[in-house]
Amino acid sequence: RVNRGDFMNALEEVHPAFGVSEEELQQVVQNGIIRYDAVVDELLRTGQLFVEQVRTSTRTPLVSILLHGPPGSGKTALGATIAQLSQYPFIKLITPDNMVGFSESQKVAAISKVFSDSYKSPLSVIVVDNLERLLEWTPIGPRFSNAVLQTLMVLFARRPPKGRRLLVIATSSLRPVLTEIGLSESFDSELRVPPIATLRALENVLHAVQLFHTSEEANNARRLLSQAGFASDEADETSATLHIGIKKLLSIIEMARQEPDNMAERLTGALMGLGM
Ligand code: ATP
Ligand code: MG
Structure with missing residues (x-):
């Protein structure tokens, strides 16, 4: 068994x-x-x-x-x-x-x-x-x-x-x-199979792929993402909705990785650019 x-x-x-x-x-x-x-x-x-x-x-x-x-x-x-x-x-x-x-x-x-x-x-x-x-x-x-x-x-x-x-x-x-x-x-x-729809799930992916090396970087990204209006909870209807497939998210992350100085900015920009 x-x-x-x-x-x-x-x-x-x-x-x-x-x-x-x-x-x-x-x-x-x-x-x-x-x-x-x-x-x-x-x-x-x-x-x-x-x-x-x-x-x-x-x-x-x-x-x-x-x-x-x-x-x-x-x-x-x-x-x-x-x-x-x-x-x-x-x-x-x-x-x-x-x-x-x-x-x-x-x-x-x-x-x-x-x-x-x-x-x-x-x-x-x-x-x-x-x-x-x-x-x-x-x-x-x-x-x-x-x-x-x-x-x-x-x-x-x-x-x-x-x-x-x-x-x-x-x-x-x-x-x-x-x-x-x-x-x-x-x-x-x-x-x-749903898309990624919460900030928490997004952060779990970021953590898993180790995009950020310091907690400052990770916190900065979290700040930018919530400023962009992404909710930490799907139920929060007042905020921008996140709706992205893991496949696309992983490719956006790899793109952001190419510019180590502005990773959080690039990531947020790319996610917002999806018109969510
Ligand atoms: P398409 O609609 O283009 O056929 P898809 O829905 O079949 O896409 P996949 O081709 O399976 O998507 O791509 C998912 C990618 O994300 C794979 O590279 C996979 O390794 C990775 N991945 C990471 N975490 C997960 C997860 N929890 N579930 C599925 N795929 C994951
Ligand atoms: Mg497929």
Whole structure:
């Protein structure tokens, strides 16, 4: 039995199982998982519950979940992390990044192959990343690949062969589109990955990446950020709202790091410049 403590400890030292595309998974969690808010632990824990459900329940050989949230909120990294922590013998990532230049039928074949490979393993987890890009969704038209859609619908619903179990973790920034094209119903559960919305969470990220080296610098940044009107609490409706994905925030932080003398100013400026 894996308890919550074990699971959280495992975050520190992930050992992907044999035969797993380790590098591929590692790549999408490039900057690690920062536990900047309780919601991060909650998402990982809920993911773990599904992992355990598929592992132990004989009634549910197939479970599919959707991680959705605004661009850059950390969906891919969280999905890959949940997959890695499962320690299942078969862990695979399906991503449009690896299908650049593929024809529609090549995409369908590549997706189908991952699923049929998974049916050979007693326990599998497949991360189907960025559904809207996989589907070549374009708001103009609107257009998308119906062949890919039909393939996903069939595979998301197909029970693995007897004795085989499969967890599907899909990600998307465009949940309304999935509903529109009828893909939402394919999921047993949906988990929302929210953007960073409180000053406290922001400060936790700053602390984790050690942007500031002295407490003066950190205090100065806190002063500037609250002067800019960012609330320390989401419930405080009088203040400016913070709404930024962890991915973007990390890149803004790295930008600020380039100018050591004015890091706090650059950071605040960049955050305000987002028009929040
Ligand atoms: P997109 O909408 O562009 O697909 P995304 O929501 O999938 O973006 P990711 O590609 O997962 O976002 O980017 C999140 C980045 O932030 C990764 O580099 C990851 O390592 C890092 N990160 C740090 N802390 C967290 C966290 N708590 N949750 C998710 N990602 C995190
Ligand atoms: Mg992503």
